[in-house]
Amino acid sequence: MKHCDNYTLETLSCFTDKELPPEICEEISSHLVHCRECRKIIDDYTRISEGFRRKIQTSADSMDSGLLATGVSQRIKQLKTSRFKRWLEFFGGSKIVLQVASIAVIILSTVVYYQMQPGPIDEPSAIVTLVDGNASSVMIFETQEKHHTIIWYTETKVAGDNHG
């Protein structure tokens, strides 16, 4: 492999890839005009790259890409199935998990049932008795929930009553 002493093979390789500063690129371009050896090296680098690209492209084109797509699709289906199986195994395979889940459902249903019942009424459930007279008025009734007895008492002053 003959080449002149002005540039190393690595520099010529970088020149082929346009990876040198613009001023050096210009310098080499001018050099190539009258240096046959360096020009041949650059040409050979290019020919080698083209040959490689051609060969790889031909080989890749002849590969069965349909086979690839089918293979990928099958593997993804397997992946989905195995995920689903794992999920099933987690819930179906462990009896403790099933029991805990059942208890949770029962508790939840009970809470929801009681939450949906109507709330307490702010009125007396029943007036037990009513005593009404000239001197006073007494009302006795019970609250609905706690069954507390409340007595409502009023007094009216009667004319001529000394105790009033």
Next chain:
Amino acid sequence: MDNCEVTHQDSDEKELIDRLKQGQEWAFETLVGRFQKKLLALAYSITLDREESLEIVQDVFVSVYKNIGTFREDSGLATWLRRITVNGCLNWKRKWKRRFRWSHQSIDQENGTLLSDVENLVDTPETALRDKELETIVMKTIEILPEKVRAVFVLKTLEGLSYEEIAATLKIKKGTVSSRLHLARKLLLEAVES
């Protein structure tokens, strides 16, 4: 390529990524259809083995399916796929076994037709024959290059990446890219001239 076209491609890719993240099947089929040829060529150029290339590219797509949720979109989809493929090729589990086989088997056996093609091309024009011969020599030399050197050569020659992009893909220094490329070309040049 004008700016408008680039923007259209970007939005197209963005939409594809979104659909992939949503787990839409047709989006995945589109991805496979769009990139399979390119990735097969890339994998084959590094492994030089058809079956392994098919397997590696399958792994790449399955990996994308599993990990698309973690794709941060710092780089383009093509760059991400390329990186997974190159890593897949370099981590190739059976590479030692295959290397052993390569040392006992010529490339014409691996490719089935390569050398016989050259022999059968006596009647074709001289340039075509010369091209075929060159391809044969190049492929035989590529085969004996160390995998890391070959990967750099492939990323430059086939993918047209800059030294900086190759360095980022392979996680090596830019200077290493330059020296590996030089080594690959030097060996190829020697082989072609001999």
